[in-house]
Amino acid sequence: MEPGLWSIQAYSRDAKGNVVSLSEPTKVQGKHEAAVSLVLSKTEAKTTEIRATNVIYSLSLSGGAELHWEGYLSSETLEAGSWEVWKRHQDSFFWQKTKELPQGVTSFVDSEVRAHEYLYAVRFVAPPEAGLLFPSPLMESQGPKTGVLDVTWSFDHYFAPVSQRLSASALDVTGDSDPDPTFIDLIAHFRTKSDFAQRAQLLASLGLTMKREIPSLLAALVEPHPGSELSLEEWSTYQDDNLFLEPNWILEAGALDRVASNLPWYLEYLRIPGAHEETTGSHSVRIAVVDSGLNEDQLPASVRVLPGYNFVARSGDTRDDYEGVYHGTKVSRTISEAMPVVSLQPVKVLGAGGSGTAVDVSEGMLYAAGLHDSVVNPTPAHIMNLSLGQLSESSALRKAVERIANETDILMVAAAGNTPSGVRGPSLYYPAALAQVLAVGTASPGLDGPWRAYYSHYGHALDVVAPPSFAEGTSFSTALVSGVAGLMLSQGIDLRDIRSILTTTAMDIGLPGWDEEHGYGLVHAQWAAKDIRSLRLEVKDASGESLQEEVPLKGATKRFYLPPGEYTVEAWVNVQGGAFPQVGDYLGYAERIMVHESGEVDVSVTLSEKGN
Missing domain, CATH: 2.60.40 (Immunoglobulin-like)
Structure with missing residues (x-):
C-alpha cells in the first residue's frame, strides 16, 4: 500500500447487496508490514436501495473512457445522495474512487489516455443526514470491447537521377590505400601541472629540445638532441612517471583532387533550397575553417571573412597557398553554398603541401575556440569545420577536443576521411573518431538513391553523411554539414541542440536505423533548419x-x-x-x-x- 495512514474495514453483503455484517475499522501505516485480524459482527443498519444497473463502458478514439449507467430504486421512497465512480488497473485488486457525481448524473468521462487498462464500477452513497445507511455494492462494468x-x-525520399559522368566517374581512383602515418618531431605530454612547471629540466635530462609549448594541454613540441642514441621512432613510445611522448602526426586535407560536378545536385539532395526558403544565414554566425587558409577573392560577396591566424608560419597571413588544390578555399566556398550569408574565420594549420602536424591543428582548434594560451581570438567560432584528419590517434588532438567540449558549446564538425582505392574496413580519421565531434561521411548518388561513397571511411562513431560538392571527398561533405548547422543557428536553434537535431532529422538510407556506413542518414537541411x-x-x-x-x-x-x-x-x-x-x-x-x-x-x- 502507498505511504500514509490507511483505515481498513471489512463488510459482507447478502445476495441482494445489503450489508449484513462488518468489522471495526483498523488503522495501518502504508509501506510497512502489518498483520491485521478483522472480526465481522452482524449489523442492523440498512443499505441504500438505489443501485447502479446496465453499467456500459466504452472507449473513445482519444483513448478516454465513457461510462453510462441507470439508477434503479426498488421502493417508492426517493433518496437523495450521490454516485461514486471507482476504477482499478487490470493488474491490481485495489479499487480507487475517481469521481463523485450528483444523483441526477448517470454518465462519466475519464480522459485518461490509458483508460483501456482500467476497469470501472459505480455505486450509490446516501447523504449523511440519512443516518447510518450503507452504500450500494459496486456495480462493475464488463470492460471495453477493443482491438489493437x-x-x-x-x-520514401525522392532523389533526382545524377549523371554518373558528372559524379563517380570523374573521380581519380588511382593512388595508394591509406597513407602510412608520418611524423618528423614529437609531442611531450606532462602528467601533472607540477611536471609541466619543470618541463625544461625534465626534457633537458632526457636529451630533448623544446621547440614550442602548449600550456593549456600540458604539452610541448620536442625533438631529440643531435646524435641521440635512440631513433625518432624509439623516442615516440617513451614514457616515465613525469611525461610520455607521442608522434606529432602529419594530418592531411580530406579531399580528392578531381572536380565532380558543375551542377548543384548535391544541394537538392540535402534539401538546401527548401532550407533557404526559411533562411540564407546571418553574419552573426561564425564558422572557423581550420584548414589550409582561404583566398577571400574566391568567395561570394555575401561572405564576411574575419581575421584569423596562421599556425604554420606563426603569423596573421591566412592566404591559401595549397597550390593547385586550394583546399581551404574550396571548403569555404562549399560552406557558402549551404549558407550564403556567414562569417568565416580562416585558421591555417595546413601548409603549401596540404598537410600539417597534430600540434598545429590542436593549437588552431584552441585558437578557433578562443582558448589559446597566447594568441588571442576576439571572435571565437560557434561552429568549427575540420576537413582534415589522420588515421592514428593523437593525445594532443584528443586533449584539445576535450577541452573545447568541456569549456564551450562549439559544434566541432569533422571529415570521416578518404581512401581513393576504397575503404577495406571500419575506421574513422581523427578527430572525427572522437565522441565529442560530429563525424561526417560522404554519400554518392546511385541507381536506387544515395549510398556511402566507396572512398568514404565509416565506423561506429559516424554520425551523418552528405554528398560532396563540386569536388569529391569527405572534406566537402563536412563543409556542407557545417553550413547547414550554421543555417540552424541563424534560425535561433540552440547550439547545444544542433547535433541531435541533425541526426534526428537525417534521411535514413542504407540499413534501417543507424548503421556504420551511413550513421543516422543523409542530412535533411530543410527539416533541420525548421527543427521538424x-x-x-x-x-x-x-x-x-x-x-x-x-x-x-x-x-x-x-x-x-x-x-x-x-x-x-x-x-x-x-x-x-x-x-x-x-x-x-x-x-x-x-x-x-x-x-x-x-x-x-x-x-x-x-x-x-x-x-x-
Missing part, C-alpha cells in the same frame, strides 16, 4: 471521428486501442506549416483497416514527398 492497431512508418522532429498520425473511423498523435520522425511503433471497426490512417510531416498538406510536405495513407475485438493489426505507412 500498431502503426509503423517509413519515408515529429510527424502527425491521424486515425479516423467510418463515422469521421478521428484521433491525432504527434510521434517522433524516427519512432518505432505507435499502438492504438480502438473499438472494433474500419479505420484509415494518415501520416503527415507538415514541412510547409499549413493547415492542410501542401507541396513539399510528406504524406502517407493506409485505408480500409479492420480492427476486431481482442485482435491485433499491424499497419505500415510510407510517407512520400508531395509533388505538384
Whole structure:
C-alpha cells in the first residue's frame, strides 16, 4: 500500500447487496508490514436501495473512457445522495474512487489516455443526514470491447537521377590505400601541472629540445638532441612517471583532387533550397575553417571573412597557398553554398603541401575556440569545420577536443576521411573518431538513391553523411554539414541542440536505423533548419471521428486501442506549416483497416514527398 495512514474495514453483503455484517475499522501505516485480524459482527443498519444497473463502458478514439449507467430504486421512497465512480488497473485488486457525481448524473468521462487498462464500477452513497445507511455494492462494468492497431512508418525520399559522368566517374581512383602515418618531431605530454612547471629540466635530462609549448594541454613540441642514441621512432613510445611522448602526426586535407560536378545536385539532395526558403544565414554566425587558409577573392560577396591566424608560419597571413588544390578555399566556398550569408574565420594549420602536424591543428582548434594560451581570438567560432584528419590517434588532438567540449558549446564538425582505392574496413580519421565531434561521411548518388561513397571511411562513431560538392571527398561533405548547422543557428536553434537535431532529422538510407556506413542518414537541411522532429498520425473511423498523435520522425511503433471497426490512417510531416498538406510536405495513407475485438493489426505507412 502507498505511504500514509490507511483505515481498513471489512463488510459482507447478502445476495441482494445489503450489508449484513462488518468489522471495526483498523488503522495501518502504508509501506510497512502489518498483520491485521478483522472480526465481522452482524449489523442492523440498512443499505441504500438505489443501485447502479446496465453499467456500459466504452472507449473513445482519444483513448478516454465513457461510462453510462441507470439508477434503479426498488421502493417508492426517493433518496437523495450521490454516485461514486471507482476504477482499478487490470493488474491490481485495489479499487480507487475517481469521481463523485450528483444523483441526477448517470454518465462519466475519464480522459485518461490509458483508460483501456482500467476497469470501472459505480455505486450509490446516501447523504449523511440519512443516518447510518450503507452504500450500494459496486456495480462493475464488463470492460471495453477493443482491438489493437500498431502503426509503423517509413519515408520514401525522392532523389533526382545524377549523371554518373558528372559524379563517380570523374573521380581519380588511382593512388595508394591509406597513407602510412608520418611524423618528423614529437609531442611531450606532462602528467601533472607540477611536471609541466619543470618541463625544461625534465626534457633537458632526457636529451630533448623544446621547440614550442602548449600550456593549456600540458604539452610541448620536442625533438631529440643531435646524435641521440635512440631513433625518432624509439623516442615516440617513451614514457616515465613525469611525461610520455607521442608522434606529432602529419594530418592531411580530406579531399580528392578531381572536380565532380558543375551542377548543384548535391544541394537538392540535402534539401538546401527548401532550407533557404526559411533562411540564407546571418553574419552573426561564425564558422572557423581550420584548414589550409582561404583566398577571400574566391568567395561570394555575401561572405564576411574575419581575421584569423596562421599556425604554420606563426603569423596573421591566412592566404591559401595549397597550390593547385586550394583546399581551404574550396571548403569555404562549399560552406557558402549551404549558407550564403556567414562569417568565416580562416585558421591555417595546413601548409603549401596540404598537410600539417597534430600540434598545429590542436593549437588552431584552441585558437578557433578562443582558448589559446597566447594568441588571442576576439571572435571565437560557434561552429568549427575540420576537413582534415589522420588515421592514428593523437593525445594532443584528443586533449584539445576535450577541452573545447568541456569549456564551450562549439559544434566541432569533422571529415570521416578518404581512401581513393576504397575503404577495406571500419575506421574513422581523427578527430572525427572522437565522441565529442560530429563525424561526417560522404554519400554518392546511385541507381536506387544515395549510398556511402566507396572512398568514404565509416565506423561506429559516424554520425551523418552528405554528398560532396563540386569536388569529391569527405572534406566537402563536412563543409556542407557545417553550413547547414550554421543555417540552424541563424534560425535561433540552440547550439547545444544542433547535433541531435541533425541526426534526428537525417534521411535514413542504407540499413534501417543507424548503421556504420551511413550513421543516422543523409542530412535533411530543410527539416533541420525548421527543427521538424515529429510527424502527425491521424486515425479516423467510418463515422469521421478521428484521433491525432504527434510521434517522433524516427519512432518505432505507435499502438492504438480502438473499438472494433474500419479505420484509415494518415501520416503527415507538415514541412510547409499549413493547415492542410501542401507541396513539399510528406504524406502517407493506409485505408480500409479492420480492427476486431481482442485482435491485433499491424499497419505500415510510407510517407512520400508531395509533388505538384
